[in-house]
Amino acid sequence: MSNYGFKQAIEKFNFDLIETPVGDKYVAEAMKKYDAALGGEQSGHIIISDLLPVGDGLVTLIYVLKAMQHFGVALSDFKKENLYEYPQKLTNLELKNKLNDEELEYINQIALDMSIKKDLDGRYLIRNSGTEPLLRVLVEAKSNEAMEDFSNELITKINKYLN
Secondary structure, three states: OOOHHHHHHHHHHOOOOOOOOOOOHHHHHHHHHHHHEEOOOOOOOEEOOOOOOOOHHHHHHHHHHHHHHHOOHHHHHHHHOOOOOOEEEEEEEEOOOOOHHHHHHHHHHHHHHHHHHHHHOOEEEEEEOOOEEEEEEEEEOHHHHHHHHHHHHHHHHHHHOOO
């Protein structure tokens, strides 16, 4: 669940962005399918396809340092000039059982209706956890206030539906 600002930065540089389900396994599969050179996810898994089929933190660090030296720019300066990180909030709601597709679709419709009504400048992602009985609700918006407002209202509506 990479930050929405990352997606905008990728588009700014005219790179192709392929979104996958959460998990480096899915990132690696998509990279192979689309012959991509670089992939990763917010958790820090970065895969460089020419080297390894999985992420390696030390190899990634070496490549980042080489790029900084090559372009003569500090990583903090590059980030400041090219990436606006949207404020984000991830809420984990405990479930007795995973939600089925119909229940997830209903909750996503609630979120869609809210995003249209509120003209959300950001995004939301609602999904079952792949590892435990949780509903993960990620909200990102241009401002912290808008993110908190949307997230709080959405969580209230989801809890009302679940109970």
